[in-house]
Amino acid sequence: MTSSNPHPKHSRNIRREDSLVSDEERQQIFRQRGVTIWLTGFSGSGKSTIAKALERHLVSSGHYCYILDGDNIRHGLNRDLGFTADDRKENIRRIAEVARLFNAAGMIAITAFISPYRSDRDMAREIVGAENFLEVHVSTPLEICEQRDPKNLYKKARAGEIQHFTGISDPYEEPQDPALRLDTSMLEVERSVTIIFDLLQSRGVFGDRS
Numbered sequence: 001m002t003s004s005n006p007h008p009k010h011s012r013n014i015r016r017e018d019s020l021v022s023d024e025e026r027q028q029i030f031r032q033r034g035v036t037i038w039l040t041g042f043s044g045s046g047k048s049t050i051a052k053a054l055e056r057h058l059v060s061s062g063h064y065c066y067i068l069d070g071d072n073i074r075h076g077l078n079r080d081l082g083f084t085a086d087d088r089k090e091n092i093r094r095i096a097e098v099a100r101l102f103n104a105a106g107m108i109a110i111t112a113f114i115s116p117y118r119s120d121r122d123m124a125r126e127i128v129g130a131e132n133f134l135e136v137h138v139s140t141p142l143e144i145c146e147q148r149d150p151k152n153l154y155k156k157a158r159a160g161e162i163q164h165f166t167g168i169s170d171p172y173e174e175p176q177d178p179a180l181r182l183d184t185s186m187l188e189v190e191r192s193v194t195i196i197f198d199l200l201q202s203r204g205v206f207g208d209r210s
């Protein structure tokens with residue numbers, strides 16, 4: 001137990017095991033580096049749509065990736081969490097830990113969570129590792145997200161039937177320096193995918209293969 005351990009009670013008498021397989025070996029097998037594409041933005045901004053189209057494109061071009069999506073993860077791993085600031089923080093912490101494991105396994109993780117708090121996204125960057133963390137702000141304006149209202153949630157939030165709804169009765173803190181900003185009211189989905197793919201290439205994620 002070290003004094004820097006924030007949870008000494010739960011984490012006594014454990015220590016990390018090193019793998020006999022190096023990151024470099026995994027990168028050679030997968031011919032890619034495991035990174036996390038962290039999509040953040042309002043509900044209805046287009047995060048899931050971009051994530052799915054990007055996953056389709058990456059897999060079609062022979063890459064390994066997997067989507068972690070708010071609505072899906074909240075049915076399983078994070079089914080015990082709601083939407084208070086503390087619960088959102090724990091939601092993001094667990095997702096970041098999962099993304100880190102995916103990356104360590106050689107997989108590209110695409111995450112689609114509102115992740116409204118800057119401090120939580122900073123925590124995610126720290127957990128994943130800044131060198132592997134690409135923050136993408138899906139910056140579609142709130143008015144457009146509310147017009148789209150694909151799940152009728154904005155209507156319910158306006159009517160007071162949902163509390164703490166991001167953009168209506170809860171804050172969204174915009175990223176100050178994201179790797180990309182994509183406004184889906186201005187960009188076709190395929191254009192957004194190309195922009196992210198080009199970013200991955202420029203960051204050397206695919207080595208010299210693509």
Ligand code: ADX
Nearest residue numbers: 043070083088091113114115116163164165166
């Ligand atoms: S986050 O804030 O913790 O990152 P997350 O992305 O997991 O949120 O989940 C957001 C999804 O949960 C929304 O797309 C919406 O479908 C649903 N939802 C239900 N209640 C709320 C709420 N109060 N605020 C935001 N989204 C909500």
